[in-house]
Amino acid sequence: MTGASPLLEIDRLVIGGADGTVPIVDDLSLTIDRAASLGIAGESGCGKSTLLLAMMGIIKPGLRRRAGGCRFDGMDLLNSDDRALEKLRGGRVALIPQNAGTALTPNIRIGDQIGEVLALHTDLTGDALQDRVIQLLRQVRLPTPERLRRRFPHELSGGQLQRVGIAMALAGEPELLLLDEPTTGLDVTTQLGILQLLADLRR
Numbered sequence: 001m002t003g004a005s006p007l008l009e010i011d012r013l014v015i016g017g018a019d020g021t022v023p024i025v026d027d028l029s030l031t032i033d034r035a036a037s038l039g040i041a042g043e044s045g046c047g048k049s050t051l052l053l054a055m056m057g058i059i060k061p062g063l064r065r066r067a068g069g070c071r072f073d074g075m076d077l078l079n080s081d082d083r084a085l086e087k088l089r090g091g092r093v094a095l096i097p098q099n100a101g102t103a104l105t106p107n108i109r110i111g112d113q114i115g116e117v118l119a120l121h122t123d124l125t126g127d128a129l130q131d132r133v134i135q136l137l138r139q140v141r142l143p144t145p146e147r148l149r150r151r152f153p154h155e156l157s158g159g160q161l162q163r164v165g166i167a168m169a170l171a172g173e174p175e176l177l178l179l180d181e182p183t184t185g186l187d188v189t190t191q192l193g194i195l196q197l198l199a200d201l202r203r
Contacts, residue, residue: 005074006031007176008055013068015050015059023066024050032176037202052178054078056093057085072176091121094174098181100165104153110137111149114168121172136167141197159190166197177202 010030016023024047032038042048053060054070057077070077072093077085089095097103104113111133118124124132137145140163153161162182169177179198183191 004034007034007036007073008032009069009071010051010054011069011071013051013054013070014066015047015054015063016066017062018064024063025054027068029068034175035202049180052095052180055176055178056089056095090117090169090174091172092174093176093178094169094172095178095180096162096165096169096182098184100168100182101153101158101161103165103168104161106153108152109149110151110153110156110164114149114164114171117168117171132171136171137164139170139201140164140167141193142167158186159193162186162190162194163197166194166201170201 008031010028013025013028014023015025028051030038040048040051050060050063054065055072055077057070057080059065059078065078069079072088075084075088080088104110111130114133114136115129118129118132122129122132133149134145137148142148142160142163148156148160153164156164165182182198183194186194
C-alpha cells in the first residue's frame with residue numbers, strides 16, 4: 001500500500017553494557033514494510049539475537065539502550081509497559097526460536113501448548129479452538145495432525161518440533177514474524193523443507 005508507514009522502524013539504535021564498553025548494536029537503523037522480508041547476516045556474537053529481542057521490546061540483563069529507538073506500528077517497544085508488551089508478544093509479534101524444542105514444555109502435549117497461545121491471543125474456545133490447532137499443524141505440513149496433537153515433544157523429531165514451533169508462532173496471527181536461525185542444527189534436507197514452508201506461508 002503506497003504511502004503506508006513501515007511495520008517496524010529502528011532508528012539509530014545503540015545497545016551495550018552499562019560500563020561504556022563497545023556496544024553490541026551500534027547506531028543501527030532499518031525499516032520493515034508490511035509483507036516484506038528481511039534477512040540479517042553476521043558472525044556469531046555480532047548482536048543479531050540482541051537486535052531480535054529489541055524488536056520484541058526486550059533488553060537482556062546486563063545491557064541497556066544507550067540511544068535510538070525501536071517502534072512497531074507506531075508503538076515504542078523500548079518504552080512500553082510490561083502489560084502492553086505481553087499482549088503484543090505471541091500475538092501481533094511472534095518469534096520462532098533457533099531450537100523450538102527448548103521452547104516447548106516437555107510434559108505438556110503439543111496440541112495443548114498451541115491451544116494456550118490461541119486461548120491467550122484469540123477468542124476461540126472449545127471445539128473451534130481444537131479445530132484451529134489441527135488446522136495449524138496441517139498448515140505447517142505435519143502428518144496426521146489429529147494424532148500428533150496428543151503427543152509430547154520428546155516423541156517428535158527435530159524437524160517436526162521446528163514445525164510445531166512455527167505453528168505456535170502463527171497461532172496468534174502475527175503481523176511481524178521473527179526468526180532466530182530457525183534451521184540451525186537440522187540436516188540439509190530438513191532445512192530446505194523449513195525454508196520452503198516459511199516462504200510459502202509468507203506468500
